[in-house]
Amino acid sequence: MARFGDISGNLRIYLTLIALSWIDAGFCEEMFFRGFLNTRLQTVFQGFRFAPILAVALAELLSGSVHIYSQGLAGLVNAGVIGLILGTYFLLYKGNLWPLVLVHDFINSLGFTVDFLGCKQTKPTLNLTHQANI
Numbered sequence: 001m002a003r004f005g006d007i008s009g010n011l012r013i014y015l016t017l018i019a020l021s022w023i024d025a026g027f028c029e030e031m032f033f034r035g036f037l038n039t040r041l042q043t044v045f046q047g048f049r050f051a052p053i054l055a056v057a058l059a060e061l062l063s064g065s066v067h068i069y070s071q072g073l074a075g076l077v078n079a080g081v082i083g084l085i086l087g088t089y090f091l092l093y094k095g096n097l098w099p100l101v102l103v104h105d106f107i108n109s110l111g112f113t114v115d116f117l118g119c120k121q122t123k124p125t126l127n128l129t130h131q132a133n134i
Contacts, residue, residue: 007115014116018109026105033063033083034090035097056087082107 007013041055048054064080071078086100093099 007112008118009116011116014112017112021108021112022105025108026101029063029066030086030097030101030104033059034087034100035095037062038087038090039095052091056084056091060084060087 007017038055038059041058042051045051045054060080060083063083064076064078067075067079086103090097090100
């Protein structure tokens with residue numbers, strides 16, 4: 001997470017980012033994307049057979065797209081998939097956001113902890129060239 005500065009081994013930055021992410025990402029994103037947007041979209045699609053599913057899908061597409069600016073296409077996919085899971089639980093928990101806030105906070109904290117500990121995050125690559133051994 002180079003966009004947050006040199007977090008590796010820096011306890012002050014690490015704890016600051018954890019605190020800020022718990023307030024911003026964990027709480028605010030869940031309140032907006034699941035608590036507000038999802039419920040509004042369900043109202044818009046009221047009468048459609050799969051209104052809740054459609055609302056979750058659109059809300060999570062928007063939620064994932066917010067992560068493109070800092071994480072690229074991988075951020076869209078990762079946040080979108082995690083968002084679909086959280087959105088599904090939002091429906092199952094009958095709108096209770098607190099478990100989702102805690103899971104979101106845990107995921108973000110895990111990412112910061114990996115960076116703080118200096119663990120290397122490698123991006124998977126796809127090798128399209130294949131050389132036959134003849």
